[in-house]
Amino acid sequence: MRFYRIYALFLRHFYLIKSSFPRILDLIYWPTIQIILWGFISKFFTMHSEYYSNTAGVILSCAILYDFLFRTSISFNMLFLEEIWSRNFTNLFIAPLKISEIITGLTATALIRTLIGIIPAIILATPFFGVTLFKLGPSLILLFLNLYLFGITLGLLVVSGLLKYGPAFENVAWSSLFLLAPLGCIYYPLSILPDWLQILAKGLPLVYIFEEVRSILINNVVDYRNILSALVLNFIYFTSAVLIFYSAFNEARKRGTLVNIGE
Amino acid sequence: MTNFAIEINKLTKKYKDILAVNNLNFKINKGEIIGLLGPNGSGKSTTIGMMLGLIKPTSGNVLIDGQDIENNRTELLERMNFISPYIELPKKLTIEENLEVYGRMYGVKNLKNKIIDLMSKLNLNSFKKRKTGELSSGQKNRVSLAKALINEPDILLLDEPTASLDPDVGDYVRSFIEEFASKKDTTILLASHNMAEVGRLCNKVMMMKNGAIIDSGSCNDLISKHGRKNLEEVFLKIARE
Numbered sequence: 001m002r003f004y005r006i007y008a009l010f011l012r013h014f015y016l017i018k019s020s021f022p023r024i025l026d027l028i029y030w031p032t033i034q035i036i037l038w039g040f041i042s043k044f045f046t047m048h049s050e051y052y053s054n055t056a057g058v059i060l061s062c063a064i065l066y067d068f069l070f071r072t073s074i075s076f077n078m079l080f081l082e083e084i085w086s087r088n089f090t091n092l093f094i095a096p097l098k099i100s101e102i103i104t105g106l107t108a109t110a111l112i113r114t115l116i117g118i119i120p121a122i123i124l125a126t127p128f129f130g131v132t133l134f135k136l137g138p139s140l141i142l143l144f145l146n147l148y149l150f151g152i153t154l155g156l157l158v159v160s161g162l163l164k165y166g167p168a169f170e171n172v173a174w175s176s177l178f179l180l181a182p183l184g185c186i187y188y189p190l191s192i193l194p195d196w197l198q199i200l201a202k203g204l205p206l207v208y209i210f211e212e213v214r215s216i217l218i219n220n221v222v223d224y225r226n227i228l229s230a231l232v233l234n235f236i237y238f239t240s241a242v243l244i245f246y247s248a249f250n251e252a253r254k255r256g257t258l259v260n261i262g263e
Numbered sequence: 264m265t266n267f268a269i270e271i272n273k274l275t276k277k278y279k280d281i282l283a284v285n286n287l288n289f290k291i292n293k294g295e296i297i298g299l300l301g302p303n304g305s306g307k308s309t310t311i312g313m314m315l316g317l318i319k320p321t322s323g324n325v326l327i328d329g330q331d332i333e334n335n336r337t338e339l340l341e342r343m344n345f346i347s348p349y350i351e352l353p354k355k356l357t358i359e360e361n362l363e364v365y366g367r368m369y370g371v372k373n374l375k376n377k378i379i380d381l382m383s384k385l386n387l388n389s390f391k392k393r394k395t396g397e398l399s400s401g402q403k404n405r406v407s408l409a410k411a412l413i414n415e416p417d418i419l420l421l422d423e424p425t426a427s428l429d430p431d432v433g434d435y436v437r438s439f440i441e442e443f444a445s446k447k448d449t450t451i452l453l454a455s456h457n458m459a460e461v462g463r464l465c466n467k468v469m470m471m472k473n474g475a476i477i478d479s480g481s482c483n484d485l486i487s488k489h490g491r492k493n494l495e496e497v498f499l500k501i502a503r504e
Contacts, residue, residue: 002370004368004370005367005368005370007367008364008365008366008368009368011360011364012353012356012364015355015356015357015364016353016355016356019355019356019357019394020355082353086352086353086354087349087350087351088350089350090347091351091352091365091410093317094316094317094340094343094345095340095365095368095369096337096338096340096341096368096369096370097337098337250319253316253317253318253319254318255278256276256278256283256317258317258318259308259312259317259318260349
């Protein structure tokens with residue numbers, strides 16, 4: 001891998017964002033609205049729910065973390081879709097870029113894109129709702145890492161679909177996370193789900209991540225087994241997603257779709 | 264070391280029941296400019312796609328400087344480039360930004376000077392800060408040309424490089440390519456429907472039909488061999504046979 005090629009890919013998207021105020025606004029707008037909405041919902045539950053009493057900000061913390069995951073995944077998809085929409089796709093694939101460099105470049109750029117959106121929202125949460133993610137302690141870093149890995153994994157799977165099925169797969173890009181959200185147990189404990197769904201849900205790193213958030217914020221207990229389970233699952237899914245991406249790229253080369261994917 | 268910049272050996276591409284390229288064989292010497300002619304759907308773009316590693320051949324291989332593109336894609340693409348009117352540069356980036364991005368991607372040394380030099384030679388200086396999407400098609404074409412030459416490629420693949428350009432800009436682009444190729448000893452494969460362009464730039468022409476090369480030679484050889492007045496008539500004869 002060559003750093004200058006990864007940097008070039010980052011630069012392409014950095015220039016795109018920096019030159020467009022509506023794009024920057026769009027990045028910040030949705031996470032902020034999301035945080036304000038969930039901030040009030042969180043406040044209401046804190047005042048009227050026994051489960052959440054005296055644990056101000058559990059729902060809001062989960063909402064912020066979920067939004068981080070959502071933005072990571074969407075950012076990754078967006079970076080790829082931008083190339084299709086701008087008909088620049090072929091230029092990228094005839095440039096001397098390795099697949100590993102494309103994945104690394106998009107992964108790093110997606111993080112920066114996500115942070116541009118989520119940091120103002122996190123900052124807003126403290127003065128408006130008295131909630132800070134730092135209450136999660138050092139585990140926060142591992143929680144973010146897990147969410148980032150899962151977001152990139154979903155992004156890789158969607159992009160593989162775009163390579164395999166073309167721009168028609170775009171709708172899946174937008175809906176992928178909504179499909180998983182009910183099983184992810186973001187705002188409620190795993191025990192709420194019926195037994196058979198719990199079995200399915202336990203296959204998702206999200207369950208362990210958000211169970212851990214609740215464990216820390218409600219019970220003041222850090223259970224590293226949850227974090228470890230999420231990391232192991234993420235590692236398996238991420239590795240599989242990378243392999244699927246390579247396979248989709250090879251399939252696209254066989255089908256000749258890299259030449260005209262934007263048309 | 265091989266003397267051939269490009270060697271195509273028994274190259275075949277099949278999409279389900281469609282045979283897009285059928286057992287293609289040709290070699291191009293270093294520094295040669297070769298025209299690839301043929302009606303739409305004759306397999307030119309698929310051939311170029313396989314030469315760039317964008318399309319995986321069903322069988323056969325493409326050797327660039329003796330190395331198989333399938334096994335050395337990244338290394339070989341550093342020394343190649345491509346222009347087609349069907350692909351564009353990011354529209355929201357300025358000319359300068361686009362050239363910087365692609366220059367970095369190709370690992371170009373002294374990039375800043377290289378960009379200044381190319382913009383000056385291609386008369387792009389006066390709108391270097393303008394977004395690429397805001398340019399006229401002639402200006403966009405020159406930016407694409409600058410992007411294609413940013414790495415001073417040893418091998419340049421051109422797919423209808425002057426399509427949709429007015430005669431003046433078209434002539435300018437052709438002159439620029441001609442001058443660049445003679446100075447840098449660049450090998451060029453030119454796919455075009457503009458017979459005058461092919462006649463002016465190419466040392467040799469290959470005629471493609473139904474995925475195969477059905478004739479080749481210098482422009483004059485082909486004209487006299489087919490008993491026609493010019494290359495366009497040769498093209499029409501072959502296309503309609």
